[in-house]
Amino acid sequence: NAGVTQTPKFQVLKTGQSMTLQCAQDMNHNSMYWYRQDPGMGLRLIYYSASEGTTDKGEVPNGYNVSRLNKREFSLRLESAAPSQTSVYFCASSLDKGGYNEQFFGPGTRLTVL
Amino acid sequence: GNSVTQMEGPVTLSEEAFLTINCTYTATGYPSLFWYVQYPGEGLQLLLKATKADDKGSNKGFEATYRKETTSFHLEKGSVQVSDSAVYFCALSDQTGANNLFFGTGTRLTVIP
Numbered sequence: 310n311a312g313v314t315q316t317p318k319f320q321v322l323k324t325g326q327s328m329t330l331q332c333a334q335d336m337n338h339n340s341m342y343w344y345r346q347d348p349g350m351g352l353r354l355i356y357y358s359a360s361e362g363t364t365d366k367g368e369v370p371n372g373y374n375v376s377r378l379n380k381r382e383f384s385l386r387l388e389s390a391a392p393s394q395t396s397v398y399f400c401a402s403s404l405d406k407g408g409y410n411e412q413f414f415g416p417g418t419r420l421t422v423l
Numbered sequence: 424g425n426s427v428t429q430m431e432g433p434v435t436l437s438e439e440a441f442l443t444i445n446c447t448y449t450a451t452g453y454p455s456l457f458w459y460v461q462y463p464g465e466g467l468q469l470l471l472k473a474t475k476a477d478d479k480g481s482n483k484g485f486e487a488t489y490r491k492e493t494t495s496f497h498l499e500k501g502s503v504q505v506s507d508s509a510v511y512f513c514a515l516s517d518q519t520g521a522n523n524l525f526f527g528t529g530t531r532l533t534v535i536p
Binding site for chain 1: 427455464465466467468469472474512516523524526527528529
């Protein structure tokens, strides 16, 4: 089992460029999440998908879109990148919705927007 | 609202020293509480959890007790090792509404031989 995988590991964008961060899990989990991690801020939830076919906004959704492509895959898209989106992005999954379910995290994508 | 406050780091300890990382929370409802650990270059991993007041979570020698009266969930370990060097995150899930996780800012621990 690979667990949660993310691509790419590193990315540098110019302001205004677009890109999609990919995430996949092989644990047959129903729920998936996207977080960003900024210095001194901890992790903040961007979007989540409680189950296949559903997505909902988290704490900081502005500037992002998501797609739950199937049960395994959950992508995060930046349509027009801004320097404020420089961050480390983590994808996570859990068996079901609900914070008491352990979340499993991918290794992260470090994104720099110039 | 929901929030988690952790002690500021970084924390540097010698091997075999006693570790305490303080965590307090504010939440609606009756939250579940968690400690996650992030080793260098990796994603977060669940270290331990407690789902109701007075529960004690434990794993790998780490412990934390859910104290409702002081709204705290402090992480402790009696004797740290170099391999415990990592960033530790306290988190809560409030069990109401969206039921998502809210994280503290993280505390970086470095253990020196």
